[in-house]
Amino acid sequence: MGLERFTAEDPIFVDEDVLRDSHRPEGLIERDQELTEYQSSLKPVIKGARPRNIFLYGQTGVGKSVATQMVMDRLREDQQQYDYLDVEVVDIVCKNLSSSYQVVVKLVNQFRDFEDKIPTTGYPPDTVYEFLWEHLREVEATHVLFVLDEVDAIGNDDDILYQLPRSNDNGNVPPEETKVGVIGISNNFTFRDNLSARVKDSLCDEEIHFPPYDxxxxxxxxxxxxxxxxxxxxxxxxxxxxxxxxxxxxxxxxxxxxxxxxxxxxxxxxxxxxxxxxxxxxxxxxxxxxxxxxxxLESLPTQSHLTLYAILKLHERDELPAKSSDVYQVYQQGAEFINADVKTDRTIRDRLSQLKLKGFLEVEEHNEGPKGGSYYLYEFGDIRPEMIREVLEDSMRLEELF
Ligand SMILES: Nc1ncnc2c1ncn2[C@@H]1O[C@H](COP(=O)(O)OP(=O)(O)OP(=O)(O)O)[C@@H](O)[C@H]1O
Ligand SMILES: [Mg+2]
Known part of the structure; x- marks a missing residue:
């Protein structure tokens, strides 16, 4: 038949975009209890008080992002009836931001016009934090709420999750001028379990769990x-x-x-x-x-891609299962080769356990008897290594490695 004509006729769909992820449903259904919890956590804001910081978690696709957008829209709308309130919401998606530094840069840039934006490298960390505090001291708003969606991308480099919720307490932003609140969202349970004690303490005033749907x-x-x-x-x-x-x-x-x-x-x-x-x-x-x-796989951050790259190399050399120290060595060579940050072996172990949680890797514990101690051996989970290779080859950042 060869090339057919394009026609707008469609016997099946009236509007297929409605089924897309980006489509905003009219209302959130089946989430009444979670919404009530969410809104009551934000109640102090509407009364003009200091926000409670919120950590929202649950598996992928359970409505965390869409619920947050709806709650924030409602808050923006309802605050207008109160003269004493001026709430500003700054929301970013942290996917692909693999450190607190990168998150801070992105936040700073939310306050800046195009020509004043700062680059993602170059400034000392203290300076970028100071930029952020300056912007917060300058805003007119009574409240600034930061929404950090997919915040698990930053791994264990979680300093921002301590600094930001604390910015009113540690003198960086006077609360009588602007009150700062943070909403962190994550679908990664390892990330939640591994938050440092000080972050748990400051970010998790309220924890809201979105369970999977039945x-x-x-x-x-x-x-x-x-x-x-x-x-x-x-x-x-x-x-x-x-x-x-x-x-x-x-x-x-x-x-x-x-x-x-x-x-x-x-x-x-x-x-x-x-x-x-x-x-x-x-x-x-x-x-x-x-x-x-x-x-x-595609949407994983670069550091996770580099970790997978190391496992792939070991696979191709027939050296799997491998210890994390062996993975780390290959990782380090790869990271240096493409001029990426070389993270510590602790960070890479963290990435390995995240990749395991997502089912890409399997881990086996080995015991060397009473004296030898125990260690973990990693290999691919139920996934074709060729697929990993294809995805990594297609990634702009890792291109040079292949
Ligand atoms: N209760 C709901 N009512 C209507 N649509 C929903 C509901 N929950 C989720 N959806 C839809 O399901 C899709 C996934 O929801 P959403 O993006 O909020 O998930 P998420 O929890 O943020 O997932 P991830 O952790 O992967 O970011 C979206 O298209 C959203 O509109
Ligand atoms: Mg989401």
């Missing part, structure tokens, strides 16, 4: 979106429940459920079918899963 909740979330996304009547009756059941069992992630539903619809469309069937959902599942792992 199949019933996912069903309702999907119905809300499906209604707008699909042409009336094209979904076989059990399609939404099946997507919900599969995602509920696997991850409890609304994102995964939405992807599955979209993919099933997409398959129907590409085959000129007029109905989305259950069989298509079953066919879509492995496709969505494969893509998901790849996306997750």
């Amino acid at each position: 199949a019933n909740q996912l069903r309702n979330i999907l119905y809300q979106r499906a209604e707008k996304a699909f042409v009336d009547g094209v979904l076989e009756e059990d399609v939404v429940p099946l997507c919900a059941a599969m995602a509920g069992q696997e991850s409890g992630s609304a994102r995964q459920a939405l992807k599955l539903l979209f993919k099933a619809g997409d398959l129907a469309r590409s085959r000129d079918m007029t109905e989305v069937t259950e069989d298509l959902v079953r066919e879509a599942e492995p496709l969505v899963k494969g893509g998901q792992v790849e996306n997750e």
